[in-house]
Amino acid sequence: MGDCAELQHNGVPSIFDVLRERRAKAGKLVAGVAAVSDSDMFKAPSDGKPKAKDWTSHLSPESQLRPPCILKQASGYLKLPGMISLGGGFPSSEYFPYSEISMRVPTAPNFAESDPTQLVSIGKHDIRDGTSEYDLSVALNYGQATGSAQMTRFITEHTELMFNPPYADWQICMTVGSTSALEQTVRMLCDVNRKDSILTEEYTFATALETLLPLGIKAFGVQMDSEGLLPASMDRILSEWNEVARGARKPHVLYTVPSGQNPTGATQSLQRRREIYAVCQKHDIYIIEDEPYYYIQMPAYKAAAEPPSTRVEDFLTQLVPAYLSIDTDGRVLRMDSFSKVLVPGSRLGWITASAQIVQRYQRHAEVANQGPSGFSQIMLWKLLDETWGHEGYLRWLMDLRSQYTSRRNMLLSVCDEFLPRDVVSWTPPSSGMFLWLKVDPSKHPEYPQRSVLDIEEEIFLNAIDNGVLCARGSWFRTEPGTSSNEIFFRATYASASEEAMGTAIQRLSLAIRKSFQLA
Structure with a gap:
């Protein structure tokens, strides 16, 4: 589990010591x-935690009809001593054209590209040779839809470290990234023939909306403030629901991005999450918690500069607790991904939910994609489990937070310097990768004769002419047909260099000034 060890604190074994002892005992x-x-197989004892509620009434007819994959289940017999298989269509690893994969990776906690790296190798027969618990002969063959046992162990332990779900029968299941996971989850919970619908923020991830559209599932937006979704607005919508007027039955699912919300950058406080959870309990709403930016939680902009703690335990306590951590009912399906924190091209993530829900998800995955790529699993396992270990991975996340904090501060600094503040306003984000810029249409010389969409488009095209691309706020509006007197643009500090960000904001400023006829 890596060789980067956290020292004992005041003589008390670290959380990593406890994990190492558990593995040694197993x-x-x-x-x-x-x-x-x-x-x-890998969780700690549940210590009297309650079991999750039964969610059968929330499942779609499609999900309830999915049988288990007989061939996948038959693989369970392979663990019997001396078993020779003539049953499964597993190709022999003898014919895999990959004998070894070598990678150069950072050595925790030194992650800069300029720091020395180490070479790690993955062989075809490392298990047989006794040099590793996972190798290419296993990873590159067919696997279970839940993912490999090796990666399942690491993710289960990580979930326990980070979230410690307060009910007993939670499980994880690996996914082919969160976009795929969302599509499968929506189909598992919603059905167009029942006129099902979903609640989400009034501005939400555009791809999520595009996922719902062909499924015939309507999305309804809940008002937001600087902390994201407003529980009172959500409660009012549900309490006053009119199925005829809405053209859909009362929603029983909430899709939310609680940290560094895409596109607004808003982060729900713990109190806000508790209030939303209470509304969901009141109306029996199932929660899809999509958290790609959870670990990129940053200190406040222009806060008093204090040296960041180097203790991993301090990093953990600074994170806003997840819905999964306060979920006493098992009413949350949390989606995690390595895309935003390691490599998007891995297409590897996982869901955490009650065993009942994970089983239903697994049944869909068995026929939709058969689980995540073996290449992705073994390359990430070799890095995260065998090379870095849990502490090394968390130190990577700490370093990532520091890097994104610097990028965010740079973008906010140039916004302070160049954008016309009498027209443009924003709330500094405390998580994620996005800055949500609000443009006041009432200051436009041709408003209200011209619509806000027309003004938004003009600014967007002016910016394109100037050589800068920002996402239009209207692209993210959950209910595009409803009226809005606001103009937004989403800017990201994820990829452009600091110098390029400065140039881009100057170009955007010129585009806004041209539209508003400002000097």
Whole structure:
């Protein structure tokens, strides 16, 4: 589990010591081709935690009709001693054209590109040779839809470290990224023939809306403030729901991005999350918690500069607790991904939910994608589990937070310097990758004769002519047909260099000034 060890604090074993002791007690993990596994194999005792509620009434007819994959289940017999398989269509690893994969990776906690790296290698027969618990002969063959046992163990332990769900029968299931996970989850919970609908923020992830559209599932937006979704607005919408007027039955699902929300950058406080959870309990709403930016939670902009703590435990306590951490009912399906914090091209993430929901998700995955790529799993496992370990990965996330804090501060600094503040306003984000710029249309010389969409388009095209691309706020509006007297643009500090960000904001400023006829 890596060789970067957190020292004991005041003589008390660290959380990583506890994990290492648990692994040592469990013994060597033996998991071959398509090994059947789940989180229960790797979790700590539940210590009297309650079980999740039954969510059968929330499942779609499609989900309830999905049978288990017989061939996947038959793989469970392979663990019997001396078993020779003539049953499964597993190609022999003898014919895999990859004998070894080598990677140069950082050594925790030194993650800069200029720092020395280490070479790690993955062989075809490392398990047979006794040099590793996972190798190419296993990873590159067919696997279970839940993912490999090796990666399941790491993610289960990570979930326990970070969130410690307060009910007993939670599990994880790997995904082919969160976009795929959302599509499968929506189909699992919603059905167009029942006129199902979903609640979300009034501005939300555009791809999420595009996921719902062809499924025939309507999305309804809940008002927001600087902390994101407003619980009172949500309660009012649900309490006053009119199925005829809305053209859909009362929603029983909430989709939310609580931290660094895309596109607004808003982050829900713990108190806000508790209030929203209470509304969901009142109206029996199931929550899809989409958290790609959870670990990129930053200190306040222009806060008093204090040296950041180097203790991983301090990093953990500074994070706003997740919905999963306050979910006493098992009413949350949390989506995590390595896309925003490691490599988007891995297309590897995971869901955490009650065993009942994970089983239904697994049934869909078995026929939709058969689980995540073996290449992705073994490359990430080699880095996260065998090389860095849990502490090394968390130190990577700490470093990532620091890097994005610097980028955010740079973007906000040039916004302060160049954007016309009498027309443009914003709230400094405390998480994520996005800055949500609000443009006041009432200051436009041709408003209200011209619509806000027309003014928004003019600014967008002026910016394109100037050589800068910002996302239009209207692209993210959950209910585009409803009236809005606001103009927004989403800017990201994720990829452009600091110098380029300065140039881009100057160009955007010129585009706004031209539209508003400002000097």
